[in-house]
Amino acid sequence: MTVKFYTNPMSRGQISRWALHEAGADYEQILLDYGTSMKADDYLQINPMGKVPAIEHRGKVVTEGAAICAYLADAFPAAGLAPNAKEQADYYRWMFFAAGPLESAITNRSLGFEIAPDKEMTAGYGSYDRVVDVLDTKFQVDDYVCGSRFTMADVYVGAQITWGTQFGTLPQRDSFLAYVKRLTNRDAYIAAKAIDDTLITENS
């Protein structure tokens, strides 16, 4: 069954498109514009947040980039991107780490908002520096989230690190750059990125 994919090429929808290509899913894209079709009543029925990405599959909606990645890995098992029993701990741990602490730390940093040291115990991510160091340590040891095998968790975690190092919201640590190189050489990444880049060029 075809996946309906709601996106804008200049958005986190790029992560979901990459995931769709990794999963080998047939999909139909619906392009939405910021502030207009993204906030229109018919789309708010799909995602009341008025944000992209979102997908519809088998009569259900999935929003949130990380959830879309995990869902696609499960829905398209032939791609072999869901974790096996030994990989589940790392898969869920780092996927949620990227969707929670990492995303918050990057967003706050890019908006110029710093957590005061005496408030770090309250903030879920503690401090930006600690988040970066923890992630750096992880990828100094492992090639991929689950060790030596690429899984769908690498799409989500890897997209955050790829964008972060490209746009300067993450430092250019050696471990990050080596990980990004492994990921951005993948056929699915290249194919998905080419589609979004073309859409961006056509619309500019």
Ligand SMILES: N[C@@H](CCC(=O)N[C@@H](CS)C(=O)NCC(=O)O)C(=O)O
């Ligand atoms: N937590 C959501 C964030 C989605 C999000 O913020 N998307 C942005 C584009 S990258 C958006 O749709 N912004 C439009 C708006 O808020 O009006 C996810 O991870 O998918």
